[in-house]
Amino acid sequence: MPNSKKQQIKQSFLSTFSEQYAALMPIVNSPMFAEKLADMFKLLIPTNNVMIISNPSKNLPILEYNDLPPENRASIANQYVNGTFLLDPFYLAARKQGKNGFFHLIDIAPDGFEDSEYYKTYFKHSGLSDECGYIIQLADHGEKFIIISLGQIAVSETFTDKHLKCMKDISPLIESLAKQHWLSGEHENETQFDVRQQLETALECFGKSMLTEREIQMVQMILHGYSSKAIAERFNISLETVKLHRKNAYAKLDLSSQGELFNLFINSLINNEHYEGGDPLISYFGLSVVV
The missing domain is CATH 3.40.50.2300 (Response regulator)
Structure with missing residues (x-):
């Protein structure tokens, strides 16, 4: 691709990101934030599935936003929250390894992931063909974190290196924005049953x-x-x-x-x-x- 074309694509991405980021700032802490954050990602890269999952220090994961296919959204969400999350590569990377930042699924999943029953029962049942996303640690040692999953549904294509690099480049700003929303005003009961x-x-x-x-x-x-x-x-x-x-x-x-x-x-x-x-x-x- 000619350098001029690459520059145009980069400028378009940055322009869209800047506009969306500026629009998100005033609604931090509002009920609309998660949905608008998801909308921004859909404008930046070809993702047709966004899941935003908050993981409190002691409670089950909370699906802050998801747009899984309506026909199986409830069953997949319930299965994930009630135990399947324990096998999710993004959850394990955050919880067990304390990872923080932007990751492509293939970089954190086990080598036999596509043959695992989690992949066949949950991942493929969700219609996903590829996944990348952010892990944002809200406390040390994987105690509290946010997972922002960006997926492609019902397509055979995967995210390109260009897509992945662009999303990785804005990782510090996404982390800052997410922390402002999910950390401010939080009052978790530390004596709550784990x-x-x-x-x-x-x-x-x-x-x-x-x-x-x-x-x-x-x-x-x-x-x-x-x-x-x-x-x-x-x-x-x-x-x-x-x-x-x-x-x-x-x-x-x-x-x-x-x-x-x-x-x-x-x-x-x-x-x-x-x-x-x-x-x-x-x-x-x-x-x-x-x-």
Whole structure:
């Protein structure tokens, strides 16, 4: 592309961004802010799905804005908030790694993400073909953060390097704007029961009453979207050993596929409204003792 054409595109992007940013400033702290912020992103790059998710320090994620397809918006949103978020690469990057800034999905997702049941059940069910977005830390160590997800729905194209670079370049300004909105006037009850930690503990303990330590490790890695090769490399074991552990874990849980494993995990979380620790499968299967 000729330099003059590139310069025109850059000037157009900056002009649009400047106008939209200026329009957003007066409505910080207003109920319209999240929607108008989403509208700005749709003008800047070819995204037809924006999700803005606030993650309080102790509560479940809050969908501040989403424009998923109307026909499955409610079911996808409910599934995400009630437990699927624990497997979201953006959530894990923010919560477990403390990442902050702009990221493309392929840079933070496990190598086997497209074969994971999270990808097949949630990501593809949402209609997404690509995703990028911002992680904005509102407190240290992944305690409180905002995720702004920019996706493409029902298209085969992915975001171009030009799109990604432009969005990364404005990351400091997006972070500043988001912090002004989500930090000001916030009064979170610090004695509130830690629902988020409760679900994270349930994931960590999933299967402990029925599986060996190594089988639990395999199940955890599979749920998070790691390939058999990546699992083998992580634990310095052979692919055949990984397959054997997976086969044994599936047999003990009476499962035959990764899809059934994913559904068992989600259903065990939903079933445990009053989870107090330990393996959520004990309550789900009605076990009276740990086996």
